[in-house]
Structure formats: structure tokens, C-alpha cells
Amino acid sequence: xxxxxxxxxxxxxxxxxxxxxxxxxxxxxxxxxxxxxxxxxxxxxxxxxxxxxxxxxxxxxxxxxxxxxxxxxxxxxxxxxxxxxxxxxxxxxxxxxxxxxxxxxxxxxxxxxxxxxxxxxxxxxxxxxxxxxxxxxxxxxxxxxxxxxxxxxxxxxxxxx
Amino acid sequence: xxxxxxxxxxxxxxxxxxxxxxxxxxxxxxxxxxxxxxxxxxxxxxxxxxxxxxxxxxxxxxxxxxxxxxxxxxxxxxxxxxxxxxxxxxxxxxxxxxxxxxxxxxxxxxxxxxxxxxxxxxxxxxxxxxxxxxxxxxxxxxxxxxxxxxxxxxxxxxxxxxxxxxxxxxxxxxxxxxxxxxxxxxxxxxxxxxxxxxxxxxx
Numbered sequence: 001x002x003x004x005x006x007x008x009x010x011x012x013x014x015x016x017x018x019x020x021x022x023x024x025x026x027x028x029x030x031x032x033x034x035x036x037x038x039x040x041x042x043x044x045x046x047x048x049x050x051x052x053x054x055x056x057x058x059x060x061x062x063x064x065x066x067x068x069x070x071x072x073x074x075x076x077x078x079x080x081x082x083x084x085x086x087x088x089x090x091x092x093x094x095x096x097x098x099x100x101x102x103x104x105x106x107x108x109x110x111x112x113x114x115x116x117x118x119x120x121x122x123x124x125x126x127x128x129x130x131x132x133x134x135x136x137x138x139x140x141x142x143x144x145x146x147x148x149x150x151x152x153x154x155x156x157x158x159x160x161x
Numbered sequence: 162x163x164x165x166x167x168x169x170x171x172x173x174x175x176x177x178x179x180x181x182x183x184x185x186x187x188x189x190x191x192x193x194x195x196x197x198x199x200x201x202x203x204x205x206x207x208x209x210x211x212x213x214x215x216x217x218x219x220x221x222x223x224x225x226x227x228x229x230x231x232x233x234x235x236x237x238x239x240x241x242x243x244x245x246x247x248x249x250x251x252x253x254x255x256x257x258x259x260x261x262x263x264x265x266x267x268x269x270x271x272x273x274x275x276x277x278x279x280x281x282x283x284x285x286x287x288x289x290x291x292x293x294x295x296x297x298x299x300x301x302x303x304x305x306x307x308x309x310x311x312x313x314x315x316x317x318x319x320x321x322x323x324x325x326x327x328x329x330x331x332x333x334x335x336x337x338x339x340x341x342x343x344x345x346x347x348x349x350x351x352x353x354x355x356x357x358x359x360x361x362x363x364x
Contacts, residue, residue, distance in 0.1 A: 082356050127357060
């Protein structure tokens with residue numbers, strides 16, 4: 001009985017902790033627009049990446065670490081994969097299951113890039129990795145095109161905490 | 162070289178009015194920067210060698226990037242279709258081969274042979290040309306049209322609107338731009354964006 005109670009309590013803990021459950025979802029541009037506008041007082045961190053992009057893959061652990069460290073802050077991390085649709089089943093999903101086990105991962109397969117890159121940020125030329133910190137407060141928004149170092153990311157998040 | 166550096170500085174301090182167009186590098190309407198780079202056959206190829214032609218499809222690309230790979234056949238097809246109309250392709254690889262050995266000069270030679278490149282595939286070893294043009298991704302196209310003072314940039318961006326599937330392409334940006342230029346019209350969509358690999362800068 002005691003054992004079952006413990007399992008039950010552990011289960012509750014997992015359910016109530018917002019960042020612990022993995023979420024993988026295919027999304028379209030309107031869904032992307034929704035996460036570009038976080039509710040008041042919260043910050044969304046969007047990392048655009050792909051399994052074929054070596055520097056993207058190299059920096060993922062930094063984001064996973066940040067996500068854990070800032071779990072209690074009003075930050076939410078979204079990993080937006082720009083992988084090719086044909087690679088989802090064999091390559092992308094297994095990769096995500098292994099390397100982003102507790103994260104929210106969106107798969108954006110719309111390859112008409114010119115139609116949506118400016119929606120994310122007009123300054124973005126389309127190279128990945130690209131990281132966006134978005135907030136309803138424009139002074140808190142940040143954009144990094146290309147690789148971001150652990151120090152850069154953590155310093156940015158610290159100033160926004 | 163000195164001239165180029167001055168130009169580079171000038172570009173670094175030029176900010177464009179339109180937010181979508183990068184603040185550094187060449188924009189549609191600008192004059193193309195001349196270059197002379199080593200081709201896969203060991204010979205030097207320069208923009209000036211093309212002075213008698215109507216234009217050039219200049220493409221920053223590389224070996225390793227999956228987007229460049231996805232577009233390889235389409236780049237070969239562009240040259241096949243447009244070289245005889247006066248718009249041949251020149252491909253340039255600016256990537257740091259130390260970080261990405263697949264993009265080395267030797268591997269460029271191999272790839273060009275495998276894919277039967279019928280156009281120059283140049284090595285931008287110092288990365289000066291990519292920086293001068295403002296190329297950030299691969300592939301990144303600069304469509305140049307012959308002008309009085311050299312070449313004018315008429316289009317900057319992607320080859321078409323579907324990297325994934327050539328059969329599903331709806332808009333062929335580069336081809337449309339060439340068609341408009343040949344008809345004497347202004348290019349109606351002179352700038353597009355695409356997802357791509359970053360150009361791998363030397364550290």
C-alpha cells in the first residue's frame with residue numbers, strides 16, 4: 001500500500017511540474033504566430049534548429065540546461081525543428097525523444113520560408129541556429145542569428161528574470 | 162584589396178531603410194563587387210571575365226549543407242537553361258573547411274565531377290567575398306545584370322519556394338527575375354528569404 005502511495009505521489013509530482021513532460025507536435029504557421037505572442041509577464045524562448053544543422057545540435061544541451069535551471073522563472077522554452085518532413089519518422093522523432101526528453105518541440109515543415117520568416121522577425125535572414133526571446137514587452141525581446149554561447153544565453157536570461 | 166576593405170567598412174555602416182533587407186552587404190540595386198577566385202580546375206575566375214554577358218547567377222553554396230545538396234541539381238539545371246541566354250551560373254564556396262572538411266577544395270573538385278557541374282565552383286578561402294556580398298546562408302543567390310559600371314544586383318535570395326521538393330515548387334524566384342530582366346522589366350520580387358545553413362565563418 002505504501003508503495004502504491006509513493007508511486008501515486010511521484011506521479012502527481014510529474015504531472016504538476018510543467019516542464020517535465022515531453023511534447024512533440026507538428027505545427028503550421030498560425031501555430032507559430034501564437035507562440036510569438038506570449039501572455040503578459042512571461043517570456044518565451046524559441047530556438048529554431050534542425051537535426052541536419054551541426055551547430056544547432058551542438059548548442060541544444062545549453063538550452064536543455066537553461067530550461068532546467070530557469071524552470072521556476074516565467075520562461076517557456078520552445079524548440080522549433082525545421083527538419084524536412086520526410087525525415088520525421090526515421091530521424092527527427094527518435095532524435096527528439098533521446099535528446100530533448102523533457103522539452104516542448106514543435107515541428108514546422110512549411111518550406112515556403114519566404115512566407116513566414118519575416119513574421120518571426122524581420123531582421124532574421126533565415127540562417128539557423130536562430131534564437132528568439134519574445135515577450136509582450138518589446139524591450140525584453142532579443143534575437144540571436146547563428147550560434148549562441150552558454151554565457152550569452154544565461155546572461156540574457158539573467159537580465160530578464 | 163585595400164579598396165575592398167574600404168568598401169567593406171562602408172557597407173558595415175550603411176543601414177537599409179527596409180527592415181527585411183540585411184543592413185550589411187549588397188542589396189538589389191547595388192553595384193556588384195568584383196572578385197577573382199580559384200576555380201576547381203586551378204584557374205582564377207573573376208567577375209570581369211563575364212563582362213560581355215547579360216548577367217550572372219552568382220550562388221554562394223557548399224558541399225555539406227543539406228539545402229545546398231537539395232539544390233545541386235536545380236543549380237545545374239539553371240546553368241543549362243540560362244547560360245546560353247547570357248546568364249551563366251558561378252558558384253562560390255566560402256565555408257571554413259577546417260570546421261567542415263566536406264567543404265574543402267579537394268572535396269569541391271570531387272562534388273563538381275560527381276554532379277557534372279558545367280560552371281565554375283570557386284573557393285572563397287578568405288571569406289572576404291561572402292562578407293562583402295552579405296551572404297549568410299547556403300545556397301544564397303545574387304542575380305547580377307550587366308550594367309555600365311560592371312554588374313548591378315537585381316535579385317537576392319532563394320532559388321525557389323520549395324527546398325524540400327522540386328516538384329512542389331510554385332514560385333521560381335530566380336527564373337522569374339531573369340525573365341523580367343530579359344523583358345526589360347523591373348524585378349517584381351527582388352528579395353526573398355529562406356532557411357539555410359549559416360556560412361561557416363573562420364574563428
